[in-house]
Amino acid sequence: MEKMNFESKDIKTENIKKIEEIFPSCITEIKDKDGNLSKAIDFEALKQILSGNLAEGIERYEFTWPGKNESILEANRPIKKTLRPCKEESKNWDITENLYIEGDNLDALKLLQESYLGKVKMIYIDPPYNTGSDFIYEDDFKEYRDEYVEDTDQVDEYGNRFFKNTETNGRFHSDWCSMIYPRLMLARNLLSEDGVIFISIDDNEQANLKKVCDEIFGASNFIGTWNWFKSATPANLSKKIKKNIEYILCYEKNKNNSKYKGLKKSSKSNNGLLNQTNSINRLTFPKNVIETNLEDGLYKKGLYKTKKYDITLLEDAIVRDNKFITDVILIGKFKWSQDYLLDQIKNGTKISIKSKAFSPSYEKKEYDPEVPPNLIDKRENVQTTEYAGSSLDELFSISGVFDYPKPTSLLKYLVGFISTGDEIVLDFFSGSGTTAHAVMQLNAEDGGDRKFIMVQLPEETDEESETYKAGYKNICEIGKERIRRAGDKILEDNKDKDGIQNLDVGFRVFKVDSTNMKDVYYKPDEYNQGFLDEMVSNIKEDRSDLDLLFACLLEWGLPLTKSYELEEIHGKKIHNYDKGALVACFEDNIDEEIVKEIAKKEAEIVVFRDSSFKTSADKINVEEIFKELSPDTSIKIM
Numbered sequence: 001m002e003k004m005n006f007e008s009k010d011i012k013t014e015n016i017k018k019i020e021e022i023f024p025s026c027i028t029e030i031k032d033k034d035g036n037l038s039k040a041i042d043f044e045a046l047k048q049i050l051s052g053n054l055a056e057g058i059e060r061y062e063f064t065w066p067g068k069n070e071s072i073l074e075a076n077r078p079i080k081k082t083l084r085p086c087k088e089e090s091k092n093w094d095i096t097e098n099l100y101i102e103g104d105n106l107d108a109l110k111l112l113q114e115s116y117l118g119k120v121k122m123i124y125i126d127p128p129y130n131t132g133s134d135f136i137y138e139d140d141f142k143e144y145r146d147e148y149v150e151d152t153d154q155v156d157e158y159g160n161r162f163f164k165n166t167e168t169n170g171r172f173h174s175d176w177c178s179m180i181y182p183r184l185m186l187a188r189n190l191l192s193e194d195g196v197i198f199i200s201i202d203d204n205e206q207a208n209l210k211k212v213c214d215e216i217f218g219a220s221n222f223i224g225t226w227n228w229f230k231s232a233t234p235a236n237l238s239k240k241i242k243k244n245i246e247y248i249l250c251y252e253k254n255k256n257n258s259k260y261k262g263l264k265k266s267s268k269s270n271n272g273l274l275n276q277t278n279s280i281n282r283l284t285f286p287k288n289v290i291e292t293n294l295e296d297g298l299y300k301k302g303l304y305k306t307k308k309y310d311i312t313l314l315e316d317a318i319v320r321d322n323k324f325i326t327d328v329i330l331i332g333k334f335k336w337s338q339d340y341l342l343d344q345i346k347n348g349t350k351i352s353i354k355s356k357a358f359s360p361s362y363e364k365k366e367y368d369p370e371v372p373p374n375l376i377d378k379r380e381n382v383q384t385t386e387y388a389g390s391s392l393d394e395l396f397s398i399s400g401v402f403d404y405p406k407p408t409s410l411l412k413y414l415v416g417f418i419s420t421g422d423e424i425v426l427d428f429f430s431g432s433g434t435t436a437h438a439v440m441q442l443n444a445e446d447g448g449d450r451k452f453i454m455v456q457l458p459e460e461t462d463e464e465s466e467t468y469k470a471g472y473k474n475i476c477e478i479g480k481e482r483i484r485r486a487g488d489k490i491l492e493d494n495k496d497k498d499g500i501q502n503l504d505v506g507f508r509v510f511k512v513d514s515t516n517m518k519d520v521y522y523k524p525d526e527y528n529q530g531f532l533d534e535m536v537s538n539i540k541e542d543r544s545d546l547d548l549l550f551a552c553l554l555e556w557g558l559p560l561t562k563s564y565e566l567e568e569i570h571g572k573k574i575h576n577y578d579k580g581a582l583v584a585c586f587e588d589n590i591d592e593e594i595v596k597e598i599a600k601k602e603a604e605i606v607v608f609r610d611s612s613f614k615t616s617a618d619k620i621n622v623e624e625i626f627k628e629l630s631p632d633t634s635i636k637i638m
Contacts, residue, residue, distance in 0.1 A: 388434070
């Protein structure tokens, strides 16, 4: 039986394995500080193999800053933390497939690496813009000292570390780059192969963000930059220039030929079937279908001209009551094929010939979405941040709920670029919860089944604000309440719509916390009998069965939103997750009959506590039972 270690994915070790597969001769063994052997890369050997392509010692284009190497190591460094479920703050816990994670997003992204690897279709983030007053996450870079952080009150009540990165700091831009780099590295792992990331930013770090993303996602996967008309800045707040625009950078994980969907045309327009191609096509327009403004009568075959094109009518055509009662056979530089023409007519496209030039035009019943322009404003039905703030105030019935929130219309517009209706959308700087609101609203409008994952640091609200006085002590409290209220309002606004009762407006709340396991690694001279008596269980006393269950899901890489059932077998609690994907029993003194009943479920994974078995013989007996009743089950011990 395998023992679970409850540590986030060790990306460094995974990368060493990949190099070993390609260059096995470049792998060696080293001893760590405790004398344990581990695999490592022999970089000198690797250099020799790649000697023809070395860039070392020559000038080359590169983007770097003080702390870059450490930020890369930080992304790969595993953590012993967990996500603790919080049912009382959740909504529709039993049936929802949405997540709200409270805590440092760097930790959250590490913890999600197994369960959501390659499963997220779209990421949107609105990170701190580094304006000198917004919060920057301070990670464990070597340049900092824990004592300094504590002395300057840079730790909140949850133990999260942050500081205000003022322009007087010599590391102003470096700190921001070191903050965003590891998060984007981890985020890329979560994207599906056809996944897309959108990142909002302003002038302060736009140039650096572009260079960071070029490294992480690849410059060849850069799609473009959208300019969003965010606000009409009051003149008295602008000294040099009105900053009406924010930027949204877009990268695909693997650039493909899929077409982004903007808005559908709402106004009617007439478009000719002719273009500048050199190919000549013959099209037969069926009788009694083609509308015309020509007078009734016979029109002789022959050459007809527009200002740009020659069109040949192959057979005589007759008009009666504004329609051709004979087939109209034309030769010209047509951009449509015969089959496409007939399909369009079948789908309701109107074809007309309005003049003696015999140049056909079409008017579709419904137009395909246009590719979105790189300017986003009211023409795309996207509102400003002032509008978003007013809407949020109205939802909460208080003033000034959140500074500069993004409008839901912006997120709906972006999701619509790539959405098929069933993707996972991640926002790990979720703020007031706009992305979650937009996903629910879009699902209500088009019947989609998109899911969201929100992550937010519980940054405290201003004690003088109306928000704080109303009981929302941190940003997470605002975000969770916004999703609750928005979901209720969407259901009410659409109560007469078929199927609206199936709309998922819930979310499961999880909080980043220390591992569920006690630190049991001590030097031999630290042990005594009293200490050993206390070590009967290696699990912390304040942790529940639900804490342990979801820690197991993270360890094994299972999603956190599947169905869950609790049942009793001979008085012992049995947890059945996702209909047998994982079955767990954390009880003590379980007997052979209980083990047999669990084995009969033929689960993929079964988890027991180490203390569930009195002796080694009991453990061996469990293995034998499963070999007989469920040989394909993987048994784990915690």
